[in-house]
Amino acid sequence: MELINLSNDRVIAEDVNKAYNFFKRLKGLMFTKELPQGNGLHIKPCSSIHTFFMKYPIDVLYINKDNVVVAIDEALQPGKAGAHYPGASAVVELSVGSVKASETQVGHKLNFI
Numbered sequence: 001m002e003l004i005n006l007s008n009d010r011v012i013a014e015d016v017n018k019a020y021n022f023f024k025r026l027k028g029l030m031f032t033k034e035l036p037q038g039n040g041l042h043i044k045p046c047s048s049i050h051t052f053f054m055k056y057p058i059d060v061l062y063i064n065k066d067n068v069v070v071a072i073d074e075a076l077q078p079g080k081a082g083a084h085y086p087g088a089s090a091v092v093e094l095s096v097g098s099v100k101a102s103e104t105q106v107g108h109k110l111n112f113i
Contacts, residue, residue, distance in 0.1 A: 007108035044090035062088035
């Protein structure tokens with residue numbers, strides 16, 4: 001899937017994988033060596049994440065049921081827990097720099113295509 005920021009017409013990531021079942025959500029990006037630029041992981045349902053058993057930082061978009069960004073963690077370091085954000089029903093884990101490069105902000109509307 002491709003992730004587009006509808007609020008500013010920017011591509012956030014060209015290749016976003018889905019983690020919609022229990023086992024894919026459980027594994028997430030744990031034990032992976034890297035998340036290449038332009039890639040991401042959409043975890044749904046999900047309202048908070050962690051980076052335990054990861055070796056690299058990530059950018060995280062917390063989105064509500066309408067795909068509106070309710071919170072952002074940039075460069076969340078390995079071995080950390082993200083906060084729990086009210087209203088978040090899914091997250092998108094992205095390579096570091098994706099949020100800044102796409103100028104994505106809280107309140108922006110996203111679309112997966």
